[in-house]
Amino acid sequence: MMDPRVKILVTLGFSVVLAVADRPVVLGMGMAFAIFLVFLARLNLRQVMTRLLVVNTFVAFLWIFLPFTFPGPALFSFWGLQITRQGIAACVQITVKSNAIVLASMALLSTSTVFGLVHGLHHLKVPDKLVHLFFFSFRYIHVIHMEYHKIINAMKARGFEPDTSLRTYKSYAYLIGTLFLKSSERSKRIYQAMVCRGFDGTFWVFQHFAFRKRDLFALVFMGLFILFLAFMQWGSVR
Amino acid sequence: MHISEGILSAPVLISGAVAAAGGVAIGLKKTENEKIPEVGVLSAAFFVGSLIHVPLGPTSVHLILNGLVGLLLGWAAFPAILVGLVFQAILFQFGGLTTLGVNTVTMALPAVIGYYLFGPAVRSESEKTALVGAFLCGSFGVLGAAILVAFALFWTGQSFLEVGKMVVYAHVPVMVIEGLLALFCVAFLRKVKPELLEVKR
Structure with missing residues (x-):
């Protein structure tokens, strides 16, 4: 590499x-x-x-x-x-x-890997907060994408068929609202779990x-x- | 909404990068360390949201959601949108490294302006005021971004004027859709989790 x-x-x-x-x-x-x-x-x-x-x-x-x-x-x-x-x-x-x-x-x-690149950004003196943001965001894109699939599948199972109508847009808006809600709550749990494990602002990585x-x-x-x-x-x- | 690499002139690219760096710096400064996980996970949610295509007549458009980003994150919209754009550049080669600054500004600046213009309305006690504010904020995000893209093109060369105008016209239907989406989304969040929007009681 x-x-x-x-x-x-x-x-x-x-x-x-x-x-x-x-x-x-x-x-x-x-x-x-x-x-x-x-x-x-x-x-x-x-x-x-x-x-x-x-x-x-x-x-x-x-x-x-x-x-x-x-x-x-x-x-x-x-x-x-x-x-x-x-x-x-x-x-x-x-x-x-x-x-x-x-x-x-x-x-x-x-x-x-994206983690490798973000780790590289850290060594290129990109501010810590931004690097952490990259880590969190990338780590949870997949998780939230799975969440999205779960909800859209549930909608389809109940006969949701997207078309150009107010009803469709409303359904998508509620879907996105639910994603925000779940993401916000998930992030609080993540942070609490990190604090419980002694998080002090330092990110440790496995691969160097x-x-x-x-x-x-x-x-x-x-x-x-x-x-x-x-x-x-x-x-x-x- | 992004401009690809190799189109804009150097002064436009540099100004964009400088403005984006300033916005990101303010956004990071206003975000306490404890808030970083929340902003990070919400950026991920916006990234996923922007992959959703909603039908529009015979075609479909993908969501931009920058108005909503602004409502939920305020100045932190700058770093959040930057993060999303970097991933799009690395994972799908949408946009790119040199246009990162311009693209961040075109999407994040309307988000922050929307936050200040329509945030108070969205947080107000009156449901009606909130919904009107949300619609305007959603549409304004797209309108602002389209105008800034057109401006960046026009600043590169006057011959881009027609292209720039087309960009704005082409986004009119998207403005309506994003406005409606923001309206319903705010209505939903006010019902289930008003704290997320910091609604007054």
Whole structure:
């Protein structure tokens, strides 16, 4: 396992550089790097594609509007609408950027456990309260999701069929209200149980990670690549 | 409601990150240590709630619930929404790390404003006032978020104006649904557990 701190730092650096870059060379190399990482991480390609599809819905939404609204000479026009070269270029740029960033973060972040990443955040000096919030929230998402399924199944067993009606919205509202209620009461029990076991504000974790030689290698290699991208974008040699 | 990576310009991303950091800092400061488990578990509940799709005519929309988050958590809505967005970014690649700040602000700021604008009405003794307040708070959460998304897009480039307008129009039906949901939810909580909303008696 790679040190989660390295993963967080590299993902952040890569995302920031790519998000604000605009030179085609930089975007192309960033995309290649992201694809390289996906293969290195041996991700399930089908899963990767499904995720990309979801991400690209917002991008597709932009493709509907931007080509027409960007100023510039018309590439071609119909129905009195003009498609500009700048508009198309902006769309391509956005598509490459968002896909490259998503691919890289999939390869780097989704290969760690969430607890590992949150533990990494602690060592990157993120405030304790926020780290604790992450721990609690993640620990109980699954529990509350189970609770949700229990209630919705009970509703379905009693003939609940969602449709566009006030009754449906009312049922969902009561469902959500019940979830809040149960969550709030559960959190009080959790806190009491923690205090009973001597909780003094310190979180102890079972799995620790160490910064090893190959982490250093990965950090240096990827860090240098990101710096190289930044140099290609903003460096003086053009 | 999130903006994906690679769309917004650097000044917008930076301003969003700074504003989000400020909001999260205030939210954490106002949350005592004993309250952290409650905020954490409620963030989990909102995360699950936002996965629910409710039918709307031939399609369905997923819930945002930021108005309700604001009502229940006040300033703690900032850290709670940040946590939810981080999990969405890591688990489903919705949104992302660079847009985390902007997305947190677009959803949490209307939540906090709603808390101040409509919180007193929702906590009032009169059931009618409370329900009207709840409806407005639920709708306002979505309206505010849509306007902030449109603003972030417009600030990136004026060519995004049409897209931004569409974002706002597309969320009008969601505003109605979220308003109704908040109304019924508040009605329910006032009946079964008024303490959760800190209702006056």
